[in-house]
Amino acid sequence: MNAEIVAVGSELLTPQRLDTNSLYLTDQLNSLGVELVMKMVVGDDRRRLAEAVRAALSRSEIVIITGGLGPTEDDVTRDAVAQAIGRSQSFHQDICDWIEARFKRMNRVMVENNRRQAFVIDGAEILENDRGTAPGQWINEHGRIIMLLPGPPNELKAMFSAQCMPKLERLLPPQVIRTRFYRVAGMPESDLDQLIAPVYTKYENPATTILAAPSDIQFHLRARCADEASALAVLAEVGGEIEQLLGDRIYSTDGRPLEAAVGAMLARKNATLAVAESCTGGMLAERITSVAGSSNYFLGGFLTYTNRMKIEILGIDPAELEQHTAVSEFTAEAMARGAKERTGASYALSVTGVAGPDGGTEESPVGTVWIGLANATESQARRYRFLGDRERIRGLATQTALDLLRRKLGTAGS
Amino acid sequence: MNAEIVAVGSELLTPQRLDTNSLYLTDQLNSLGVELVMKMVVGDDRRRLAEAVRAALSRSEIVIITGGLGPTEDDVTRDAVAQAIGRSQSFHQDICDWIEARFKRMNRVMVENNRRQAFVIDGAEILENDRGTAPGQWINEHGRIIMLLPGPPNELKAMFSAQCMPKLERLLPPQVIRTRFYRVAGMPESDLDQLIAPVYTKYENPATTILAAPSDIQFHLRARCADEASALAVLAEVGGEIEQLLGDRIYSTDGRPLEAAVGAMLARKNATLAVAESCTGGMLAERITSVAGSSNYFLGGFLTYTNRMKIEILGIDPAELEQHTAVSEFTAEAMARGAKERTGASYALSVTGVAGPDGGTEESPVGTVWIGLANATESQARRYRFLGDRERIRGLATQTALDLLRRKLGTAGS
Numbered sequence: 001m002n003a004e005i006v007a008v009g010s011e012l013l014t015p016q017r018l019d020t021n022s023l024y025l026t027d028q029l030n031s032l033g034v035e036l037v038m039k040m041v042v043g044d045d046r047r048r049l050a051e052a053v054r055a056a057l058s059r060s061e062i063v064i065i066t067g068g069l070g071p072t073e074d075d076v077t078r079d080a081v082a083q084a085i086g087r088s089q090s091f092h093q094d095i096c097d098w099i100e101a102r103f104k105r106m107n108r109v110m111v112e113n114n115r116r117q118a119f120v121i122d123g124a125e126i127l128e129n130d131r132g133t134a135p136g137q138w139i140n141e142h143g144r145i146i147m148l149l150p151g152p153p154n155e156l157k158a159m160f161s162a163q164c165m166p167k168l169e170r171l172l173p174p175q176v177i178r179t180r181f182y183r184v185a186g187m188p189e190s191d192l193d194q195l196i197a198p199v200y201t202k203y204e205n206p207a208t209t210i211l212a213a214p215s216d217i218q219f220h221l222r223a224r225c226a227d228e229a230s231a232l233a234v235l236a237e238v239g240g241e242i243e244q245l246l247g248d249r250i251y252s253t254d255g256r257p258l259e260a261a262v263g264a265m266l267a268r269k270n271a272t273l274a275v276a277e278s279c280t281g282g283m284l285a286e287r288i289t290s291v292a293g294s295s296n297y298f299l300g301g302f303l304t305y306t307n308r309m310k311i312e313i314l315g316i317d318p319a320e321l322e323q324h325t326a327v328s329e330f331t332a333e334a335m336a337r338g339a340k341e342r343t344g345a346s347y348a349l350s351v352t353g354v355a356g357p358d359g360g361t362e363e364s365p366v367g368t369v370w371i372g373l374a375n376a377t378e379s380q381a382r383r384y385r386f387l388g389d390r391e392r393i394r395g396l397a398t399q400t401a402l403d404l405l406r407r408k409l410g411t412a413g414s
Numbered sequence: 415m416n417a418e419i420v421a422v423g424s425e426l427l428t429p430q431r432l433d434t435n436s437l438y439l440t441d442q443l444n445s446l447g448v449e450l451v452m453k454m455v456v457g458d459d460r461r462r463l464a465e466a467v468r469a470a471l472s473r474s475e476i477v478i479i480t481g482g483l484g485p486t487e488d489d490v491t492r493d494a495v496a497q498a499i500g501r502s503q504s505f506h507q508d509i510c511d512w513i514e515a516r517f518k519r520m521n522r523v524m525v526e527n528n529r530r531q532a533f534v535i536d537g538a539e540i541l542e543n544d545r546g547t548a549p550g551q552w553i554n555e556h557g558r559i560i561m562l563l564p565g566p567p568n569e570l571k572a573m574f575s576a577q578c579m580p581k582l583e584r585l586l587p588p589q590v591i592r593t594r595f596y597r598v599a600g601m602p603e604s605d606l607d608q609l610i611a612p613v614y615t616k617y618e619n620p621a622t623t624i625l626a627a628p629s630d631i632q633f634h635l636r637a638r639c640a641d642e643a644s645a646l647a648v649l650a651e652v653g654g655e656i657e658q659l660l661g662d663r664i665y666s667t668d669g670r671p672l673e674a675a676v677g678a679m680l681a682r683k684n685a686t687l688a689v690a691e692s693c694t695g696g697m698l699a700e701r702i703t704s705v706a707g708s709s710n711y712f713l714g715g716f717l718t719y720t721n722r723m724k725i726e727i728l729g730i731d732p733a734e735l736e737q738h739t740a741v742s743e744f745t746a747e748a749m750a751r752g753a754k755e756r757t758g759a760s761y762a763l764s765v766t767g768v769a770g771p772d773g774g775t776e777e778s779p780v781g782t783v784w785i786g787l788a789n790a791t792e793s794q795a796r797r798y799r800f801l802g803d804r805e806r807i808r809g810l811a812t813q814t815a816l817d818l819l820r821r822k823l824g825t826a827g828s
Contacts, residue, residue, distance in 0.1 A: 011625050013450045014634075015441035018432050027429035036427045037462065039455040048451065048473075055469065059462075071604045073611065074624065106801060111608045131802055133604075154806065211430055275696075275717070281703025282689075282696030285717045289695025292771050292804055300723040303689070303699050305714040309757065313714070343723065357706050390706055 001172065002037045003029050004056040008068035008077050009151060010043040021066045021149075021156050028160060031177050032168055033224065034062060044068060049080035053146070057084070061144050062168075067151030069134035071113040077148055078137075082121045085141050089119040095126065099133045124148075127163045131155045138167060145171070178231035180206075180221045180239050181255040184246060185403040192217055192246075199241045206234055214392055215399045216258065251406055258402045259287040265409040266297040266347070273405070274345035275301035276314055276335035278326065278352040279369065284398040299343045304335065314338030327353055327364040332381035336372035340379075347408070348374045349401045350381075355390045369397045373404055415586060416451045417443050418470040422482035422491050423565060424457040435480045435563075435570050442574060446582055447589030447638055448476060458482065463494035467560070471498070475558050476582075481565030483548035485527040491562055492551075496535045499555050503533040509540065513547050538562075541577045545569045552581065559585070591638050592645040594620075594653050597666040597675075598631045599817040606631055606660075613655045620648055628806055629813040630672065662824055665817070672816045673701040679823040680711040680761070687819070688759035689715035690728055690749035692740065692766040693783065698812040713757045718749065728752030741767055741778040746786035746795035754788040761822070762788045763815045764795075769804045783811045787818055 005026075007019035019041055026036045037060060042049045049068070056063040068077030082089050096118035103110040117134050120126060127136030127147075132155040137148040147164055149156045184192060189212035196219075200208040206223040221238055225231040243250060252261045266273055275285050285301050288294055304310040307326055311318050316334045324330035335350035353369030360366035367388070372381040382404070386396040419440075421433035433455055440450045451474055456463045463482070470477040482491030496503050510532035517524040531548050534540060541550030541561075546569040551562040561578055563570045598606060603626035610633075614622040620637040635652055639645040657664060666675045680687055689699050699715050702708055718724040721740055725732050730748045738744035749764035767783030774780035781802070786795040796818070800810040 010623055013440065013453065014623070015437050015444065017625075018434065018437065020432065023429045023432065026427065030429065037457060037459070038466070039427065041453040043451060045451070052452070070626075072607045072624070073615065102801075106799065108602065111604050113604050113608055131806075154803065209428075209430060277696070279703075280700075281708070281712070282691070282699030282715070282717070283703075285696030286694075286700045289693075289697075289717075289719065290805065290808075294695070295719055295773075298695070298719050300717040300719040300727070301696070302716060302727075303696070303703075303714040305703065305709055305712050309714040313716075313756065342727065359709075391704065394704075 001034050001062060002060040003034050003062035003064065004038045004040070004060045005036065006049070006052050006056060006063065006065045007039070007041045007151075008044065008049060008065060009041075010045075010074070012041045012067075013043050019066070021151070021153055024153070024157055025064055025066075025160065028165060029062070031179070031222070032165075032172050033175050033177070034168070034172070044074040044076055046076040046080045046083070049076060050084040053081055053084040057141065057144055057146070062147075063144065064147045064149060066149045066156060069117065069136070069148060069150050071111075071116050071133065075116070078116075078119055078121065081137075081139070081146060081148060085121075085139070085146070087122045089121050091115070092118050092120050092126070095120070095135055102133060121148075127159050129155055129159055131158055136163070138164065175224060176226065176228050176231045177222060177224050178228065178235055179223075180235050181253065182219050182221075182242070182246075182250050183252040183255070183258070183261075184217045184219070184249050185215060185251050185258055185399060185406070187217065187249055189217055192219075195245050196242050199238065199245065203234075203238055206238055214388070215396050215403075218255075248407070248410060251403070257287075258399060258406065260291045262402050262406050262409065263288065263291045263294055263297060265406065267293075269346075269409065271346040271409070272297050272299050272344075274299045274339045274343035274348045276339035276348065276350040276372075277301065277303050278305060278310070278335070278350075279355040280351045280394050280397050281305060283394050284349065284351055284401055287398055287402070299345050302335075302339055302342070310335065314342070325364070327368055327370060329370060329381045329383065332370035332372035333374070333379045334372075336374035336381070337379050340374040346375060347405060348372075349405055350374075351397050351401055353384075353393070353397060355393045355397075357390060367393050369393070369400075371397065371401045371404055373408060375408070415448050415476060416474040417448050417476035417478065418452045418454070418474045419450065420463070420466050420470060420477065420479045421453070421455045421565075422458065422463060422479060423455075424488070426455045426481075427457050433480070435565070435567055438567070438571055439478060439480075439574065442579060443476070444591060446579075446586050447591055448582070448586065458488040458490055460490040460494045460497070463490055464498040467495055467498040471555065471558055471560070476561075477558070478561045478563060480563045480570060483531065483550070483562060483564050485525070485530050485547070489530070492530075492533055492535065495553070495560060495562060499535075499553070499560070501536045503535050505529070506532050506534050506540070509534070509549055516547060541573050543569055543573055545572055550577070552578065589638060589640060590642045590645050591636060592642065592649055593637075594635045594649050595667065595669040596633050596635075596653075596656070596660075596664050597669070597672070598633070598660060598663050599629060599665050599672055599813060599820070601631065601663055603631055606633075609659050610656050613652065613659065617648075617652055620652055628802070629810050629817075632669075662821065665820055671701075672813060672820065674705045676816050676820045676823065677702065677705045677708055677711060679820065681707075683760075683823065685760040685823070686711050686713050686758075688713045688753045688757035688762045690753035690762065690764040690786075691715065691717050692719060692724070692749070692764075693769040694765045694808050694811050694815075695719060697808050698763065698765055698815055701812055701816070713759050716749075716753055716756070724749065728756070739778070741782055741784060743784060743795045743797065746784035747788070747793045748786075750786035750788035750795070751793050754793075760789060761819060762786075763819055764788075765811050765815055767798075767807070767811060769807045769811075771804060781807050783807070783814075785811065785815045785818055787822060789822070
């Protein structure tokens with residue numbers, strides 16, 4: 001079966017915005033064995049969108065339309081699809097009541113415009129939206145499937161995975177696809193590929209996909225077989241060879257990000273963590289606390305953005321701080337020790353550096369970051385030099401700090 | 415004049431890759447007053463691509479096709495376009511010689527496949543490629559323009575800016591485009607639209623685009639006129655009416671995010687800021703410090719994720735904390751006051767709440783967030799109820815906290 005995606009929104013035709021929902025949808029469709037054969041982006045234009053939908057239906061069995069389901073005049077998807085397939089729309093009081101109740105829960109009053117979102121194309125099944133006001137629609141048009149999904153990625157993903165995937169699975173021939181996810185920290189993509197390509201290129205099945213982000217590589221092995229046992233056997237064979245090669249560079253085999261992997265290690269050890277951040281300004285703690293349940297091991301921390309904060313809040317000696325400067329081994333270690341002592345945590349991480357664009361010196365150019373780690377018995381700090389803009393430098397610093405702690409936690413007896 | 419972009423390549427239909435050339439091309443086209451009305455991505459499939467090109471030519475005056483000009487069997491763009499417009503191709507010995515010389519300069523031998531790249535559609539002008547082997551082509555088809563450009567971004571950009579832009583400028587009437595950006599906090603999209611639609615729908619020029627994210631709406635007015643003075647006058651008229659209606663809900667007129675707008679207000683007042691975060695775990699400070707130069711006004715803060723941290727680090731009375739609970743007006747206010755006192759900042763923001771998915775109670779269900787604000791003379795706290803997942807609740811809490819401070823800073827004498 002073939003699919004097409006039509007992303008709707010004039011903002012997606014500006015130089016600032018790309019449709020990224022299609023990446024998620026493609027991944028999901030591929031996992032069912034459905035191939036994507038075309039993507040289109042259309043502005044908020046009823047006539048053009050209706051034409052695009054008609055053209056897509058003439059080529060492909062599955063047509064997914066994303067966006068344009070909002071409450072404004074600009075939101076033309078419902079009308080355009082109805083026009084493309086020659087059906088009418090009806091007002092559904094129950095949807096309107098549901099939207100109104102949602103507003104009420106947020107102590108707001110529903111405005112008249114939102115009534116538009118209660119119109120449904122005749123014959124469509126309603127896809128509930130538990131994260132926004134726009135319901136989706138699922139239409140079977142002479143055996144071809146049309147889906148109308150909301151544009152906001154969190155709404156679209158929740159709706160597609162919970163409601164569309166099970167419906168699609170029932171329509172498609174049985175096929176088992178099983179995937180193994182690996183995540184690797186602290187290694188450039190080219191080095192990783194050099195190491196594991198001799199293994200994965202030997203096999204057509206599973207298919208290997210490598211996704212690289214700064215200091216964080218994900219790769220997937222995807223086996224497609226007639227039954228589950230065969231798929232798992234294929235994954236075990238190829239996955240086993242790759243795990244041998246990568247060893248402890250793999251930090252996650254279930255897709256979890258580094259902060260979740262480190263959190264699980266802390267929880268297993270009944271250990272606790274605190275942080276002291278300067279240049280990352282809360283980003284390290286933000287990542288740690290993005291994990292549900294992080295209050296089981298994360299105590300808190302100190303954002304010591306100024307030297308005075310480092311002295312007064314973390315108790316760093318002012319003379320030594322001035323002598324070594326804020327971006328130094330001394331300061332990173334003292335910050336980690338200070339955070340550990342003041343919180344009683346088993347481990348403390350610290351970050352101090354120059355995220356730029358200003359503030360670089362000859363000794364510590366932009367991108368220089370010291371990362372400190374303290375536990376009950378010792379403290380240490382390491383110097384790094386990251387390249388890129390402010391956001392990238394801060395991201396790499398938090399990733400490296402988390403990986404440092406991961407390796408420490410992985411060492412026996414630490 | 416309208417344009418469409420067709421990106422060619424099966425890799426652009428995988429979950430890993432997006433066509434980003436179109437962003438650059440859109441920006442360039444817009445600067446000439448050309449509107450992009452559709453984008454398509456097509457795989458390496460001759461028939462589908464020929465159909466896509468025919469459809470694009472039926473709708474738009476300019477059709478740009480990117481990619482698929484390489485030397486392999488998979489590179490179908492030349493053949494597909496020739497087929498779409500019913501022209502033949504001819505082999506150009508001079509292009510072949512040029513490609514061969516290029517290989518020689520790199521001490522390599524040209525393989526037979528590369529001869530394909532010396533085929534040119536009859537009547538096309540050749541666009542030279544000084545960064546790769548694939549020449550581009552410029553075709554005038556009964557007054558409609560078709561461009562064939564190479565896929566690698568550096569080759570495409572160099573070719574388009576040096577060769578296509580001057581050709582387009584000669585074809586197009588002189589025209590100026592000027593844009594105003596607005597950002598609005600604390601207002602749902604539907605309310606905003608209800609308020610300003612009566613204004614912007616009166617005008618065809620400027621065009622209005624609304625982009626909504628949770629508690630953060632951007633909208634653009636784009637005026638297209640024969641000269642700059644007219645474009646600015648149009649923007650001033652419509653922008654002025656909208657500014658009247660929205661008043662201080664507009665926090666930025668230059669595209670800057672809320673944390674940058676608040677930072678600039680703090681810097682103008684020579685004021686400083688500290689934070690105390692519980693459920694947002696550093697996200698508020700991370701946003702504040704994402705702004706370059708934030709060290710001019712941000713002192714730092716306290717991540718008091720546990721009750722013990724709230725008591726020991728911020729000095730909150732343990733009995734009162736237990737009585738009121740961590741998610742309460744009392745605690746939010748005490749956190750803000752504690753952060754202000756311990757840092758000497760002019761302002762302190764605090765956030766304490768239940769980000770979920772666990773931890774909700776009857777009194778404080780998931781999504782309940784108290785936000786506190788203290789300055790030299792007073793402190794206050796407000797209760798909010800946000801809907802969504804952990805990430806969304808935390809994001810809305812930080813946005814709301816920043817907006818609370820912005821309104822405080824905007825008040826005379828505060």
